[in-house]
Amino acid sequence: MESILVLTHADESGAVLSKGSLESVTAGRELAARLGAELTIGIVAKDASSAAAQVAGAAKRLLGVQGEAFAQARFASDAAACEALCRAAQATIVLAPHSSRFARVMAAVAHRVGGLIDTHITAIGGAANLEATRWFYRQRIEAVVSREKRPWFLLLDAGTHPAFAGEAAPAQAEEIAIAVELPALRTEVKGTRAPKQGAQTIRPDAKLLFVAGAGWTKKQPDGQIHVEDAGELILKFLGASGASLGSSKSLVDQGGEGNSVLPFLTHLNQVGQTGSTPRHAKGLSTCCHGEEPHVVGWRFVGERRAVSLDPNCGWTRGKADVVYVADAFEVMKRVNALLEDAASGS
Numbered sequence: 001m002e003s004i005l006v007l008t009h010a011d012e013s014g015a016v017l018s019k020g021s022l023e024s025v026t027a028g029r030e031l032a033a034r035l036g037a038e039l040t041i042g043i044v045a046k047d048a049s050s051a052a053a054q055v056a057g058a059a060k061r062l063l064g065v066q067g068e069a070f071a072q073a074r075f076a077s078d079a080a081a082c083e084a085l086c087r088a089a090q091a092t093i094v095l096a097p098h099s100s101r102f103a104r105v106m107a108a109v110a111h112r113v114g115g116l117i118d119t120h121i122t123a124i125g126g127a128a129n130l131e132a133t134r135w136f137y138r139q140r141i142e143a144v145v146s147r148e149k150r151p152w153f154l155l156l157d158a159g160t161h162p163a164f165a166g167e168a169a170p171a172q173a174e175e176i177a178i179a180v181e182l183p184a185l186r187t188e189v190k191g192t193r194a195p196k197q198g199a200q201t202i203r204p205d206a207k208l209l210f211v212a213g214a215g216w217t218k219k220q221p222d223g224q225i226h227v228e229d230a231g232e233l234i235l236k237f238l239g240a241s242g243a244s245l246g247s248s249k250s251l252v253d254q255g256g257e258g259n260s261v262l263p264f265l266t267h268l269n270q271v272g273q274t275g276s277t278p279r280h281a282k283g284l285s286t287c288c289h290g291e292e293p294h295v296v297g298w299r300f301v302g303e304r305r306a307v308s309l310d311p312n313c314g315w316t317r318g319k320a321d322v323v324y325v326a327d328a329f330e331v332m333k334r335v336n337a338l339l340e341d342a343a344s345g346s
Ligand SMILES: Cc1cc2nc3c(=O)[nH]c(=O)nc-3n(C[C@H](O)[C@H](O)[C@H](O)COP(=O)(O)OP(=O)(O)OC[C@H]3O[C@@H](n4cnc5c(N)ncnc54)[C@H](O)[C@@H]3O)c2cc1C
Pocket: 212, 213, 214, 215, 216, 218, 220, 247, 248, 249, 250, 251, 270, 271, 272, 273, 274, 275, 286, 287, 288, 289, 290, 291, 292, 293, 294, 307, 308, 309, 310, 313, 326, 327, 328, 329
C-alpha cells in the first residue's frame, strides 16, 4: 500500500505556499484518491503554520519545518528540512514541485533516505503499477517510467496540475518532534539582482506568452529599421497585458553579433529546442518565421497565434491555430490602443 508525502515550500514572503507547491498538492490529492492512499503534506517555510492555512483541509496530516533558517533557499537547510519531513512521514511516494528551490536539493534528499528520484514529471498515471510521464530530447519523446524502489520521489513540472485552492482555514502544522539538525550554514542570500533595467519580463504564471522574433529588428517596407519603436510597442504591450516575453534565438543572438537589439531581451527569454518550453494558455508570436527548432518550445502552449508578413512562414504551414499575415508594428499599435481604451473604460 502506497503512502504519499507532498513536499511544499513558501514563496519569498515566507508564509504563503508557492504556486508550484499548490499544484503538487492537487497532484497528491488526485493520486491519493485514486490509490486510496494516505496523504501527508510537508511544509518548509519561515512561517509554516501560516502557510498551512492554505492547505488546512487538503490532507490528513500536515507537517511543518519552520524558522528563520528556512526563509531563504539554501542547499544545506532545505535538504535537512526535506529529509526530516521524509523521515517523519515515512511515505513511499514523495511529490514535490520542480521549482529551482527544490530541484537543487531533492536528488540529495532521495539519496539520504535511500530512495530514487525522477524529475520533470508531467503526469502520474497507473494504479497497481504507478507510472510517471516525462519528456526527453527537448519535448520530442514522451516516456512513461515505473519503478519498484521506494521511496520514489517525483518532481512535478510547473503548470501540469491546477493549483489547489481550498478554503483557507486556521491550521497548526504538526511540528516535527525531532528538530531539524542543521549543518554549518555557509550560504547567505544578501539580495536579489534583477535582469537588465529591472524589467522582469519572464512571467511563468501569465496567461499569455508574447514572443518577439528577429523581424522586429529587420528593415521594414520603408527601407529603415525601427528597433526603438519595436521596443516601445513590446514593452507597452507587456505592461498593459501582463504577458510573459519570449524570443526567438535569432533575435537574442543579435546582441552578440553587434546588431541593433532590444535591450530587455536575454537568452533567458529564448523559447525553443535550445531554449525554454514554457506553459501558457495562449501564445502570440510576432515577427518570427515559425522555424521548427523555435516552434518545438511551443509544445505546451494552449492556443497559438502568429503575426508575420510572410504568407509562407512556418506558422502558416500548420504550426499555429491562427495566423495574421500582417505588419506586426501596425497590429501591435492597434492592440495597445485597444488595451489602453479598455483600461480607461472608454
Ligand atoms: C540546432 C538548432 C537549434 C535551434 N534552437 C532554436 C531555439 O531554441 N529557439 C529558436 O528560436 N531558434 C532556434 N534555432 C534557430 C531557428 O532555426 C531559427 O533560425 C530562428 O528561430 C528564426 O528566428 P526568427 O523567426 O525570429 O527570424 P527570421 O527567420 O529572420 O524571421 C523573421 C520573420 O519576421 C517577419 N517579419 C519581418 N518584419 C515583420 C513585420 N513588420 N511584421 C510581421 N512580420 C515581420 C519576416 O517575414 C520573417 O518571417 C535553432 C537552430 C538550430 C540549427
